Amino acid sequence: MEVLRLLTSNYVINVGFVAWFAAQVIKTLLAFIPTKKINWERMVGAGGMPSSHSSLVCAIAVGVARTMGYSSPEFGIALALAGIVMYDAMGVRRAAGEQAKVLNRMVIDFKDMFQMIREEFDALARGERLEDVEEHMQTKRKLKEFLGHTPLEVLCGALLGILIAIIMPI
Numbered sequence: 001m002e003v004l005r006l007l008t009s010n011y012v013i014n015v016g017f018v019a020w021f022a023a024q025v026i027k028t029l030l031a032f033i034p035t036k037k038i039n040w041e042r043m044v045g046a047g048g049m050p051s052s053h054s055s056l057v058c059a060i061a062v063g064v065a066r067t068m069g070y071s072s073p074e075f076g077i078a079l080a081l082a083g084i085v086m087y088d089a090m091g092v093r094r095a096a097g098e099q100a101k102v103l104n105r106m107v108i109d110f111k112d113m114f115q116m117i118r119e120e121f122d123a124l125a126r127g128e129r130l131e132d133v134e135e136h137m138q139t140k141r142k143l144k145e146f147l148g149h150t151p152l153e154v155l156c157g158a159l160l161g162i163l164i165a166i167i168m169p170i
Contacts, residue, residue, distance in 0.1 A: 012063040015168050019059030019161040023052035026160070051149045051157030053089050057082035058161030066170060086158065089149045 007013055028042040030049055042048060061078040068074045149157070 011067055011168075011170050012060055015063040015165045016056050016060040016161075018168060019164040020052045020056040022164060023050050023055035023157055023160055026050055027052065047149060047153075049153045049156060050160050051086070051089055051154045054082075054086050054149070054154045054157030055161035055164070057085045058158040059165040060161075062162050062165035066165065082158075086154050090151055090154050 024043050027048045027050065028038065028040075031039050031042045046053070057078075061075065061082045064072070064078040065075045
């Protein structure tokens with residue numbers, strides 16, 4: 001119980017958690033609007049609008065600035081880490097997500113090709129002719145494609161984190 005009291009008494013941890021949670025809730029709501037279905041994976045998953053990573057690190061940086069001062073070494077470290085996380089979200093993780101899309105498409109194409117060959121062979125063995133079945137197996141994806149963020153998603157996440165850190169009392 002003492003650990004929980006210690007964690008909830010830390011403003012920087014609290015503001016970071018609130019900013020992350022707010023971004024995840026917004027992300028889940030934005031995914032709900034077009035589909036009218038709640039996708040609980042959006043509540044904990046990476047990628048999407050707004051960036052919860054950016055929200056978290058920017059809230060922590062502003063929280064450190066508010067508690068330790070803008071000239072403190074702690075703020076410098078928090079600001080540098082926020083920059084690295086946001087750069088990574090737009091760069092490396094986004095590129096990995098794009099590569100996952102291409103690889104998923106390749107896997108589906110290969111599955112479709114082999115499935116079509118098999119079905120055509122079976123149909124020919126029965127004396128029939130199959131039509132194109134390309135759409136048949138395009139529903140399953142293996143690699144996670146929501147990994148990174150667009151610059152707008154990172155900006156919105158950063159602004160959300162900064163706003164939460166400013167309005168949340170110390």
